[in-house]
Amino acid sequence: MVWVPLRTTRTDHLALLYTSKNSFTKMSLEWLMDWSWSLDGLRDFIATGIQSFRDCDTTALTAVACLLVLFVWYCYHVGREQPRTYVTVNSLMQSSDANGLQNGYAYCHSPACVRCARNDGLNQKLYHNLQEYAKRYSWSGMGRIHKGIREQGRYLNSRPSIQKPEVFFLPDLPTMPYFSRDAQKHDVELLERNFQTILCEFETLYKAFSNCSLPQGWKMNSTPSGEWFTFYLVNQGTCVPKNCRKCPRTYRLLGSLRTCIGNNVFGNACISVLTPGTVIGEHYGPTNIRIRCHLGLKTPSNCELVVGGEPQCWAEGRCLLFDDSFLHTAFHEGPPEEGPRVIFMVDLWHPNVAAAERQALDFIFAPGR
DSSP: OOOOOOOOOHHHHHHHHHHHHHHHHHHHHHHHHHHHHHHHHHHHHHHHHHHHHHHSOHHHHHHHHHHHHHHHHHHHHHHHSOOOOOOOHHHHHHTSOTTOEETTEEOOOOTTOTTTSOOTTHHHHHHHHHHHHHHHSOSTTOHHHHHHHHTHHHHHHHSOTTBOOSSBOOTTOOOOSEEOGGGGHHHHHHHHHTHHHHHHHHHHHHGGGGTSSSOTTEEEEOOSBSOEEEEEEEETTEEOHHHHHHSHHHHHHHHHOSSBOOSSTTOOEEEEEEOTTEEEEEEOOSBSSEEEEEEEEEOOSSEEEEETTEEEOOOTTOEEEEOTTBOEEEEEOSOGGGOOEEEEEEEEEOTTSOHHHHHHHHHHTOTTO
16 A cells, blocks of 8 residues: 555645544554554464475475575675775785796886886876976866876776786877887888998997996896896986987987987887897886887897787887887897897887877976976
């Protein structure tokens, strides 16, 4: 039975008050009769349940009892479990082995390294930098950067394992492991035209390896096997003057590139050398706002770059473009007599990052900011 209130007039209200005394006794008796009927129904229901319980087979009762015990045990143990903490990128990185290895890749733990440093207050710092930039210039065109900073934790933790930039993810950028040469056609063609210039300066540098194990200016990187050397001209947006003086023509060439990242911590330019038998463990780059360009200088056989599960080979005098925020690795399995694999590496802007966004990101991620 469903009671639906009806709209009444003032006259109806007066009539209801006049007759309330006579109707109250009648309504109370009807309610008591309904309540008595309800108790009779409840009694019949309980009696039926008891009779059904008596008629049940012993095996069925035992099974029901066991299921009930298991349910109580499950509820007890679930209640005792501690709530899971929210997993962040920093906590995932800190859970790596004590020697700094993660997926076989060694992190340097340097406080100056944008990727390896543990910076728990990074999002607040980035938002402060964005506000400062907007005050000096404009909020125009900053929607995607603002969205990326505001939801950075969700982006970094919810990314699929194939692409997981470790510092900053800019949303709504086209995603692919490799890019065509046309993505940055001018810079690719300029680098390839100057292949011999870069190669000659490398060969002059590499002669110093015959005199000592690690000449000045070179850096040895940790790898599961073999040796991986790098010679930086620009390291995380900062020029390395001593190294640039040793490769003056190559350094001047960087100034002619239209999309070279040279003013923020995500920009690098270096010569990278892998000796035979070297394997670089799988790892992610720090951001998706760049594409990494490899110009092959010396490319022996059995050398491969694998990005997002897709293998590619270098070629001398040719550029290979890829997104290093994808899981990637490289190896040189050629014979020792073929010598090292050598590439010139430079970071270029992702082609879908607008000019206004590039200016803002240079400000937000400026070295030392």
